[in-house]
Amino acid sequence: xxxxxxxxxxxxxWGVHPDDHKLPAANAPLRSLPLPALLYVPMQxxxxxxxxxVVLVGQHVLKGQLIAEAQGNVSAPVHAPTxxxxxxxxxxxxxxxxxxAQLAITIAADGADTWCERLPVDDPFALAPxxxxxxxxxxxxxxxxxxxxxxxxxxNLGRRLKVNTLIVNGGECEPYxxxxxxxxxxxxxxxxxxxxxxxxxxxxxxxLVGIEDNKPQAIAAMRVAAAAFGNVQxxxxxxxxxxxxxxxxxxxxxxxxxxxxxxxxxVGVLVHNVSTCAAVHRALRRGEPLVERIVTLNxxxxxxxxxxxxxxxxxxxxxxRFAGVSGRPARLVxxxxxxGIVLPHARVPIVKGASGILAFDAAEAHVAEAGPCIRxxxxxxxxxxxxxxxxxxxxxxxxxxxxxAGFGLSDCIGCGCxxxxxxxxxxxxxxxxxxxxxxxxxxxxxxxxDATRRLAEERVARLEREAxxxxxxxxxxxxxxxxxKAAAGAxxxxxxxxxxxxxxxxxx
Amino acid sequence: xxxxIFSLTLLGTLLGLALGLxxxxxxxxxxxxxxxxxxxxxxxxxxxxxxxxxxxxxxxIADGSAPVTVCPPGGKAxxxxxxxxxxxxxxxxxxxxxxxxxxxxxEDICIGCCRCSKVCPTDAIVGAAKQIHNVIREACTxxxxxxxxxxxxxxxxxxxxxxxxxxxxxxxATVVIALAV
Numbered sequence: 255x256x257x258x259x260x261x262x263x264x265x266x267x268w269g270v271h272p273d274d275h276k277l278p279a280a281n282a283p284l285r286s287l288p289l290p291a292l293l294y295v296p297m298q299x300x301x302x303x304x305x306x307x308v309v310l311v312g313q314h315v316l317k318g319q320l321i322a323e324a325q326g327n328v329s330a331p332v333h334a335p336t337x338x339x340x341x342x343x344x345x346x347x348x349x350x351x352x353x354x355a356q357l358a359i360t361i362a363a364d365g366a367d368t369w370c371e372r373l374p375v376d377d378p379f380a381l382a383p384x385x386x387x388x389x390x391x392x393x394x395x396x397x398x399x400x401x402x403x404x405x406x407x408x409x410n411l412g413r414r415l416k417v418n419t420l421i422v423n424g425g426e427c428e429p430y431x432x433x434x435x436x437x438x439x440x441x442x443x444x445x446x447x448x449x450x451x452x453x454x455x456x457x458x459x460x461x462l463v464g465i466e467d468n469k470p471q472a473i474a475a476m477r478v479a480a481a482a483f484g485n486v487q488x489x490x491x492x493x494x495x496x497x498x499x500x501x502x503x504x505x506x507x508x509x510x511x512x513x514x515x516x517x518x519x520x521v522g523v524l525v526h527n528v529s530t531c532a533a534v535h536r537a538l539r540r541g542e543p544l545v546e547r548i549v550t551l552n553x554x555x556x557x558x559x560x561x562x563x564x565x566x567x568x569x570x571x572x573x574x575r576f577a578g579v580s581g582r583p584a585r586l587v588x589x590x591x592x593x594g595i596v597l598p599h600a601r602v603p604i605v606k607g608a609s610g611i612l613a614f615d616a617a618e619a620h621v622a623e624a625g626p627c628i629r630x631x632x633x634x635x636x637x638x639x640x641x642x643x644x645x646x647x648x649x650x651x652x653x654x655x656x657x658x659a660g661f662g663l664s665d666c667i668g669c670g671c672x673x674x675x676x677x678x679x680x681x682x683x684x685x686x687x688x689x690x691x692x693x694x695x696x697x698x699x700x701x702x703x704d705a706t707r708r709l710a711e712e713r714v715a716r717l718e719r720e721a722x723x724x725x726x727x728x729x730x731x732x733x734x735x736x737x738x739k740a741a742a743g744a745x746x747x748x749x750x751x752x753x754x755x756x757x758x759x760x761x762x
Numbered sequence: 763x764x765x766x767i768f769s770l771t772l773l774g775t776l777l778g779l780a781l782g783l784x785x786x787x788x789x790x791x792x793x794x795x796x797x798x799x800x801x802x803x804x805x806x807x808x809x810x811x812x813x814x815x816x817x818x819x820x821x822x823i824a825d826g827s828a829p830v831t832v833c834p835p836g837g838k839a840x841x842x843x844x845x846x847x848x849x850x851x852x853x854x855x856x857x858x859x860x861x862x863x864x865x866x867x868x869e870d871i872c873i874g875c876c877r878c879s880k881v882c883p884t885d886a887i888v889g890a891a892k893q894i895h896n897v898i899r900e901a902c903t904x905x906x907x908x909x910x911x912x913x914x915x916x917x918x919x920x921x922x923x924x925x926x927x928x929x930x931x932x933x934x935a936t937v938v939i940a941l942a943v
Contacts, residue, residue, distance in 0.1 A: 298926065354926050699838070699840075702862075703804045703836055703840060705900075706884055706901075706903050710804070710807065710884055
């Protein structure tokens with residue numbers, strides 16, 4: 255192990271090493287937020303289709319009760335984070351860079367925090383793997399590292415592709431954040447039990463827990479918790495951003511490189527975050543759906559930074575008040591400083607994927623003015639995906655999106671290393687986000703045009719069919735009239751007999 | 763009589779053969795570009811471009827009398843595909859893509875006359891006689907054919923609201939970046 259670690263001490267050739275700012279927040283003990291009066295629970299807290307509300311305004315709900323069900327294959331249900339009355343179902347500002355509105359259920363807490371009936375499982379390993387995936391899905395567990403991909407969908411994918419290794423992501427490479435660090439220190443046993451349940455659910459034989467070496471307490475706690483299980487190994491990895499990105503962690507731990515446009519499961523590994531594993535443990539062993547999470551409160555504008563256990567749907571303003579704001583924060587960020595999103599104001603609820611709320615003071619929020627590219631190539635050395643950010647950005651700047659795509663735009667993970675090292679402070683990630691969004695918008699509009707053409711063709715077919723049917727009906731009526739006339743004529747004058755075509759023949 | 767029949771048959775056969783051979787020999791290859799462009803167009807014949815349907819617009823684009831950006835429902839995606847097919851370069855920033863629009867029915871004044879649903883090129887309006895009509899959002903192309911047909915002005919074109927799912931990051935403000943050549 256010693257030699258192994260020595261080899262890995264050499265930092266990988268990619269990435270950056272920002273000042274991590276994790277202390278003192280990471281060392282402050284975990285606190286629980288006093289229950290807020292109002293909780294705004296968004297319907298879209300995951301990748302995929304938004305959940306559909308199944309409660310009515312005025313209805314009383316209990317903590318953990320289903321309030322919105324999953325829609326479609328990739329989706330996740332949403333549960334009430336506390337007991338109380340549904341006071342509104344309407345739009346609130348979404349925790350999204352656009353600052354647009356999004357459907358949310360507002361719950362006025364009754365203060366009792368009464369749980370609904372929970373169905374704990376004594377021995378999850380006696381259940382079928384499918385049943386574990388079903389219960390995880392029903393508990394609304396999504397990837398808590400930030401990607402918020404529904405966990406159960408990944409279980410089923412892992413089982414289908416016969417994944418051998420589960421990689422548990424305790425990297426937490428983003429500066430300022432320490433919620434995963436805290437969960438590994440305080441709830442290591444839950445994390446290890448959760449990851450063993452995940453291993454069983456996906457049929458993996460071994461689990462590698464990758465933890466950055468700047469979290470010695472977390473590594474120690476996890477080693478103690480995992481000591482009893484030979485197939486769970488805790489592996490320190492060099493602290494290097496973006497180590498917590500799945501592709502980079504897989505490569506560091508297993509040496510396997512995930513091909514472009516492929517998923518991690520296709521190289522026989524599956525990555526789950528440590529917090530996700532703890533949520534799976536709670537969903538199975540305690541029957542508790544995902545209704546709360548640990549949020550890091552950090553940044554220069556806070557007087558009492560630290561980690562808070564807060565119910566989903568808590569407004570950011572309540573968290574900030576609890577952590578003590580000195581003056582007016584220059585910027586509010588949801589998530590980490592590298593990949594997080596800037597919040598338009600503090601009346602935004604936290605969601606399942608909200609690992610941190612950062613309140614920056616003026617010095618931290620300073621953004622240097624962008625200058626021209628000097629083609630120094632710093633960004634190409636920093637890029638963990640081996641791309642050429644300067645070439646892509648120059649093409650996007652000239653509206654040559656196809657050219658940028660040719661340089662591997664779809665492989666960009668948006669980690670922000672290139673923009674971090676850029677001496678000209680060019681907002682490179684924004685170029686790539688713009689280009690990715692614009693390309694997918696064009697793809698959508700192409701699909702829409704195809705659908706329109708199909709609809710137009712179907713309409714023409716319908717009009718033709720209707721015309722045909724009308725003509726047939728008219729012919730039939732005419733034949734019937736003729737037959738009736740002939741019959742009347744025949745009754746009056748029996749001879750000579752006229753042969754009348756049968757109606758069916760006339761209609762053809 | 764037999765002589766007449768024979769001579770006419772012979773004459774007909776020879777002339778027919780000559781015509782058939784000439785058709786093969788002097789065959790003129792029709793331009794396939796119009797058909798190709800037509801296949802790319804939405805095909806709803808909505809008329810927003812000012813031409814009588816997609817085939818006419820395709821012909822105009824092919825002979826150069828109409829720009830590739832002529833089709834509003836096609837938007838930037840179609841303009842780019844057409845430009846790629848015709849091998850011309852276009853400046854997409856000038857495309858007035860003010861976003862997709864859809865028709866909506868003001869339900870309080872709809873009288874259920876069914877006139878709008880008859881002219882909808884994509885069958886996007888549902889409703890029976892004397893019942894309030896409605897527009898299927900996914901199927902509406904925003905062509906506006908129904909707007910003039912409504913006797914009570916109950917139909918309006920509205921821009922499709924931008925949602926969190928469809929929002930796109932704006933392009934960064936103008937920064938001079940040296941374009942690699």
